[in-house]
Amino acid sequence: MLKVEDLSHFYGREKILDNINFELKDKSFTILTGESGSGKTTLLSIISTLLKPTKGRVIFTDISKNNSLDTIRNRYIGFIFQFHYLISHLTVLENIKIVTT
Ligand SMILES: Nc1ncnc2c1ncn2[C@@H]1O[C@H](COP(=O)(O)OP(=O)(O)OP(=O)(O)O)[C@@H](O)[C@H]1O
Numbered sequence: 718m719l720k721v722e723d724l725s726h727f728y729g730r731e732k733i734l735d736n737i738n739f740e741l742k743d744k745s746f747t748i749l750t751g752e753s754g755s756g757k758t759t760l761l762s763i764i765s766t767l768l769k770p771t772k773g774r775v776i777f778t779d780i781s782k783n784n785s786l787d788t789i790r791n792r793y794i795g796f797i798f799q800f801h802y803l804i805s806h807l808t809v810l811e812n813i814k815i816v817t818t
């Protein structure tokens with residue numbers, strides 16, 4: 718289960734997320750909707766550990782605290798980016814290899 722507690726986020730002085738609380742149950746399917754600029758990508762970036770929230774926390778209740786952040790990212794998080802920055806003249810394999818070489 719994933720739990721979001723008292724989560725707020727600012728970019729500079731601008732408050733983007735204001736004290737958000739929710740839980741996602743295992744194997745559930747959730748859709749996040751909102752107007753452009755409402756903070757969807759910001760929230761997903763925080764949940765997926767790519768961005769540290771200004772306030773509050775994200776708890777993965779079923780993942781051992783002994784795991785490193787790298788392990789949690791590798792094993793438990795998948796993220797398809799809104800802006801993927803793939804290089805169009807390269808193949809899929811070449812795009813993947815470029816970050817590992
Ligand atoms: N790195 C950043 N620095 C400063 N402001 C940012 C940054 N990223 C996003 N913002 C601002 O924060 C607000 C929320 O942006 P976010 O990208 O989270 O919204 P969104 O709901 O994903 O929008 P969209 O539907 O257009 O993808 C917007 O006003 C945006 O301009």
Ligand SMILES: [Mg+2]
Pocket residue numbers: 757758759799
């Ligand atoms: Mg977005």
